[in-house]
Amino acid sequence: MHTVQAKTQGNKTEILKNAELVERAVSGDPMAREALAVAAFPRVRKLVYLSYGNRYDIDDVTQIAMVTVFRDLPGLRNYDRFTAWLDTVVYNVVRTQGRKRIRFTSLFADADPSQDSRHWDITPEDEQVGHQLINLLQHHLNRIAPRKRNAAVMSIFFGYVDSEVAQIMDCSVETAKKRIQHGRKELMERVLKDPGCSGLLKEAFQ
Amino acid sequence: MSNTMCRWVSMKLAKPPTEYLLEHEKRIIEEHLQDCLHCSDLKELSDEMRQWAKLSAPAVSPFKERKIITDALEGRMPGSSREPLFAGRLAPWMAVAGIAAAVVIAFVLFWPGAQDNGEQSNELRQQVAKKIETETIAPKAYNLIQFEKSTPVKLMREDKVWGTEHALVNLNILSNELTRIELIQGRIVVEVTKRKAGEKFEVVGPGGVVEVVGTIFSVEVDDLGVQHVRVLRGKVKVNNKRSGKTSVVSKNHQLTIGDDKGSVIASKQELDSDRELMGTLKANIRSAQAGNNGSRGAAKDKSSRTEQNATKLAQKAIKEKRLGEARRHIEEAQQSDTQSQDVPDLLARLARAYRQQQNYAAAEAIYKQLIGDYSRTTAAQNAMVALAQLELNALGKPNVALAYFDTYLASVPSGYLSETALIGKARALRQIGNDSALFQTSNNYLAKFGKGSFASEMLLYRGQIHQQTGKCGLAQKDFKAIITRWPDSRKATQAREGLAACGTN
Ligand SMILES: [Zn+2]
Numbered sequence: 001m002h003t004v005q006a007k008t009q010g011n012k013t014e015i016l017k018n019a020e021l022v023e024r025a026v027s028g029d030p031m032a033r034e035a036l037a038v039a040a041f042p043r044v045r046k047l048v049y050l051s052y053g054n055r056y057d058i059d060d061v062t063q064i065a066m067v068t069v070f071r072d073l074p075g076l077r078n079y080d081r082f083t084a085w086l087d088t089v090v091y092n093v094v095r096t097q098g099r100k101r102i103r104f105t106s107l108f109a110d111a112d113p114s115q116d117s118r119h120w121d122i123t124p125e126d127e128q129v130g131h132q133l134i135n136l137l138q139h140h141l142n143r144i145a146p147r148k149r150n151a152a153v154m155s156i157f158f159g160y161v162d163s164e165v166a167q168i169m170d171c172s173v174e175t176a177k178k179r180i181q182h183g184r185k186e187l188m189e190r191v192l193k194d195p196g197c198s199g200l201l202k203e204a205f206q
Numbered sequence: 207m208s209n210t211m212c213r214w215v216s217m218k219l220a221k222p223p224t225e226y227l228l229e230h231e232k233r234i235i236e237e238h239l240q241d242c243l244h245c246s247d248l249k250e251l252s253d254e255m256r257q258w259a260k261l262s263a264p265a266v267s268p269f270k271e272r273k274i275i276t277d278a279l280e281g282r283m284p285g286s287s288r289e290p291l292f293a294g295r296l297a298p299w300m301a302v303a304g305i306a307a308a309v310v311i312a313f314v315l316f317w318p319g320a321q322d323n324g325e326q327s328n329e330l331r332q333q334v335a336k337k338i339e340t341e342t343i344a345p346k347a348y349n350l351i352q353f354e355k356s357t358p359v360k361l362m363r364e365d366k367v368w369g370t371e372h373a374l375v376n377l378n379i380l381s382n383e384l385t386r387i388e389l390i391q392g393r394i395v396v397e398v399t400k401r402k403a404g405e406k407f408e409v410v411g412p413g414g415v416v417e418v419v420g421t422i423f424s425v426e427v428d429d430l431g432v433q434h435v436r437v438l439r440g441k442v443k444v445n446n447k448r449s450g451k452t453s454v455v456s457k458n459h460q461l462t463i464g465d466d467k468g469s470v471i472a473s474k475q476e477l478d479s480d481r482e483l484m485g486t487l488k489a490n491i492r493s494a495q496a497g498n499n500g501s502r503g504a505a506k507d508k509s510s511r512t513e514q515n516a517t518k519l520a521q522k523a524i525k526e527k528r529l530g531e532a533r534r535h536i537e538e539a540q541q542s543d544t545q546s547q548d549v550p551d552l553l554a555r556l557a558r559a560y561r562q563q564q565n566y567a568a569a570e571a572i573y574k575q576l577i578g579d580y581s582r583t584t585a586a587q588n589a590m591v592a593l594a595q596l597e598l599n600a601l602g603k604p605n606v607a608l609a610y611f612d613t614y615l616a617s618v619p620s621g622y623l624s625e626t627a628l629i630g631k632a633r634a635l636r637q638i639g640n641d642s643a644l645f646q647t648s649n650n651y652l653a654k655f656g657k658g659s660f661a662s663e664m665l666l667y668r669g670q671i672h673q674q675t676g677k678c679g680l681a682q683k684d685f686k687a688i689i690t691r692w693p694d695s696r697k698a699t700q701a702r703e704g705l706a707a708c709g710t711n
Contacts, residue, residue: 021374024391033279045263134261
C-alpha cells in the first residue's frame, strides 16, 4: 500500500488548479464540492493561522471561512483562478472577524494571554522544526498592524505580487506595495531580534 | 554606519524578490553589507524567507479537520446546533459493516489526513491500529489518489486499479469484506479477483454504485459528471442512485447511468482505450496486425494505421493545447470509416479546451458543430447543456441558453443532466424576468428533485413569486422550508427577508 501513499502527495494543490473539478463543484456536484473542501482546507487554515492575529479562535475562524467559501462558491465564474478567489474570500472573513475581536478585546487591553506566552499551545505534534518555526513567525506576525501583516503574509507565504495583493485587499497597487514592504521589514526585524529564531531558521530548511 | 543608511538599505532588502533593484542601488547595498553586521543578517534572512512559502500551519486533529469540512459543506457556523455526525451518506456503509465494526469504520473515514502528515498522526494511527486489531478488520482510507499511466495501484489480494492521468479517486478499504472506491472524475479500469459470497467490491460515482463479483471493468465520470460503466470480463451490477434501479452489465457491454438506453454493446475503440490504460493493448494490436497481414492487403493496413493516428494525434494536440492542429486532425478522423465514431467525443474535448482558454466563440462554434452533425449521440446531448451554460454564464445570452436547455429537456426528459438543465433554465428565466415560466420550472424541479442540490434555490424563486403575487400563505411555506432545512445558508437570509416582506417573522 506504500505506492498509494506516495501517489497522494502534493495532489491538493493540483486539485485547486483543476478547473473542471472546480466547475463541477460550482454547479453543485456534491462529490466535487467535497474533494475541493478537502483540498482547500490546508490552505484556508494556513491563511487564517498567519493573518488572523490571534491564537484563540483560529479553528472557529477557519470554519467560518470554509462555510463562507462553500456558501459563495456557486457565484464563482473564473474556474481557473480558484485559489485567488478562495484567498480573497478568506481574507475578508479574517478581516471582519478580526475587527469584531478588536472591538471586544480593546476594553481589556492587557488581558490577551497570547501576548507573553509564545509557546503555550505547542502540542507534541508540533515538535517538528517546521511547526516550531511557523509558530514563531505567527507570534511575531500577530504583533504587526493587521494591514501590513496581511500584505506580508500574502507576499511571503502565498507568493502574491503587489498587484494581486492590491486586488485581494481592495486597495491601490501603490498602497499594497508599501504595506508589503513595511510588513516584510517589520517581520524581518522582529525575527532577527528573537534569539530563538536563528537556530530554527537554519534547521528548518536543511 | 549611519542610521539613515541602515534604514534605507533595510527597506530595499524588505522588497519582495520579484521586485528589481537598480544597478547603482545594488552597488550601494553591497558596499554597506560589508561593514554592517545588522544589515548583512537582514540580507541573509531575506534570502531564507523565500523558503517560508513551503511552511504549512500546525496540524489540526484529523477529527477536527473532518468536522470543519463536513460543517462547511452543510453550511453550519461554529457553535450552531448539530445533527448526529454520522447521518446521511455514511449510514449505508455502517449498515453493511454491522454495528460492532461501525465505530472503527467511522474512526477511519474521519481520518482524511492519513496521507499528509506522515509523522504527525503517528500517535493517532497507533490508536487506530490498536482498535483495528481488537475488531479484526484492517480498514484504510486514502483520499484523492492520482494515477500514472499503465501503472496500477495494487490493493489487497490481486486486485488492481488503473486510472487516466486526470482520474481522481478516494479509496476506502473498509474491511476484508468491503472495498469501496469513490470515483470523483476521470476513468479507471478495475481488475477484481473472484469474491466469496458476502464479500463486496464497489465503485461509487455521482450516478450510482457499481458492484462487482470477479471481473475487469472500467468506470468513467466525464466532464459533465456523467458516469459510464464498461465491462471487459465477467459482469457487474449497477445501482442507479437516483432511480434506485439495478441493472446488470455483462462482458463487452457498457452502460451510461441515467440515459434511457440501458446496457448496450461497447465499441471496440472504447474497449481498446480501457485495455490501453491497463497497458495490455500493445500486445493485442501486434497480434491483430499479424492477422491483418495474412488476410488483408498491405495498403489497407497502412491506411487504417494513419486513421488510427488522426484520433491519437487529435487527443495529443488537445492535451498540449495546440487546438488549431487538433481541429485539423479531427477533420481527418471525420473522413475515415473506422474513426468517425470518435469524432463526437473529440469535438466535446476540443470545445472544453477552448472554453478553458476562455476562447468562448470557438467553444461555441465547436459545440454547435457537435450538436448539428451528431445530434443523436450522448456527446451531442451533453453538449447542449454545456453550450447553454456557456451562453448563460460566459456569453451573457440567457435567451439562447434557454433555447438549448429546453431542447435538451425535451429530447432527453429524464436524462442525467436534467437537474442541471432545469436549474440553468431557472437562472436564465430569472435573468430574462419571465416569472410565470420560472414559477412553472421551479414547480417542475421541486416535484422531480425535492431533495436535489438546487432545491433551496428553487424554493426561494417560487416563494418570491408567491410573495410578489400576494399569495403570502404559500410564500411563507416555501421560505420556512428553506429556513428549517438550510438554517445558516445565504438562501435562509433571503428567505427571512421574504418572510419579513410578507409581514410575519
Ligand atoms: Zn546597516
